[in-house]
Amino acid sequence: xxxxxxxxxxxxxxxxxxxxxxxxxxxxxxxxxxxxxxxxxxxxxxxxxxxxxxxxxxxxxxxxxxxxxxxxxxxxxxxxxxxxxxxxxxxxxxxxxxxxxxxxxxxxxxxxxxxxxxxxxxxxxxxxxxxxxxxxxxxxxxxxxxxxxxxxxxxxxxxx
Amino acid sequence: xxxxxxxxxxxxxxxxxxxxxxxxxxxxxxxxxxxxxxxxxxxxxxxxxxxxxxxxxxxxxxxxxxxxxxxxxxxxxxxxxxxxxxxxxxxxxxxxxxxxxxxxxxxxxxxxxxxxxxxxxxxxxxxxxxxxxxxxxxxxxxxxxxxxxxxxxxxxxxxx
Numbered sequence: 001x002x003x004x005x006x007x008x009x010x011x012x013x014x015x016x017x018x019x020x021x022x023x024x025x026x027x028x029x030x031x032x033x034x035x036x037x038x039x040x041x042x043x044x045x046x047x048x049x050x051x052x053x054x055x056x057x058x059x060x061x062x063x064x065x066x067x068x069x070x071x072x073x074x075x076x077x078x079x080x081x082x083x084x085x086x087x088x089x090x091x092x093x094x095x096x097x098x099x100x101x102x103x104x105x106x107x108x109x110x111x112x113x114x115x116x117x118x119x120x121x122x123x124x125x126x127x128x129x130x131x132x133x134x135x136x137x138x139x140x141x142x143x144x145x146x147x148x149x150x151x152x153x154x155x156x157x158x159x160x
Numbered sequence: 161x162x163x164x165x166x167x168x169x170x171x172x173x174x175x176x177x178x179x180x181x182x183x184x185x186x187x188x189x190x191x192x193x194x195x196x197x198x199x200x201x202x203x204x205x206x207x208x209x210x211x212x213x214x215x216x217x218x219x220x221x222x223x224x225x226x227x228x229x230x231x232x233x234x235x236x237x238x239x240x241x242x243x244x245x246x247x248x249x250x251x252x253x254x255x256x257x258x259x260x261x262x263x264x265x266x267x268x269x270x271x272x273x274x275x276x277x278x279x280x281x282x283x284x285x286x287x288x289x290x291x292x293x294x295x296x297x298x299x300x301x302x303x304x305x306x307x308x309x310x311x312x313x314x315x316x317x318x319x320x
Contacts, residue, residue: 016291026309072185072189142301142302143179148293149290149294152293156193
């Protein structure tokens with residue numbers, strides 16, 4: 001939309017606008033592409049993210065509330081997701097003896113094995129679509145630029 | 161997941177990994193935050209994107225297939241979306257006399273007015289959450305890095 005600026009929100013300059021659009025496009029197209037790359041394995045991107053989180057956690061298990069925070073999902077959305085993954089045999093839900101604070105999601109052996117098989121393909125795709133298209137200096141400088149933005153958005157989200 | 165590299169997919173280095181995670185986090189958290197910022201106006205991010213596309217098109221209208229491509233949605237998903245936006249009075253669907261190739265989505269006066277009111281808030285949020293947190297050199301260099309990635313992903317998507 002071409003329109004005049006307002007008192008409080010100066011319109012984006014041409015340079016800002018093209019970066020913003022490139023960022024949006026890369027975000028959306030990468031999600032789409034990675035989702036499509038995972039389809040042959042019967043996994044959605046969200047499934048993959050959960051498998052990774054659990055695989056890196058002590059005893060390959062996480063409290064549901066922590067997993068929701070780590071994967072940036074609402075608790076109710078995560079709960080549905082975990083139900084689907086339980087049906088697929090990738091995770092189980094378990095109470096923890098002596099811990100009344102609630103349920104854990106636990107990676108099953110099958111979930112671990114699935115991740116072990118899929119991870120190299122996924123990494124290949126992440127390289128093809130993103131990482132290998134950047135020079136080492138770009139990798140460093142983009143991280144420097146994005147890290148504080150991610151940090152602030154995480155804080156905002158936590159307050160929500 | 162900590163695991164060994166495979167022949168074909170060298171594992172991400174620590175520097176690559178932290179960039180990849182920062183990128184994913186910024187993508188997801190920004191989508192979440194912008195969605196939340198639009199809620200008071202009764203719009204989803206997708207609605208906003210469609211309003212912008214139509215506002216910039218000649219006669220404020222676009223062929224449905226072109227709008228699907230521009231907004232990176234499937235035609236069926238776009239069709240549902242346009243139905244909802246039609247109910248809200250933001251767009252109409254119109255056939256084009258002399259053009260059998262199909263339906264157009266047309267921005268209504270109410271859709272235009274809605275965009276005119278919401279856009280300054282949205283731009284304010286894009287600045288707060290992203291653009292104003294970058295130095296001018298970062299804006300330039302991030303665009304240089306992302307533009308070819310977006311370009312390639314667009315081509316891949318087109319072939320899908």
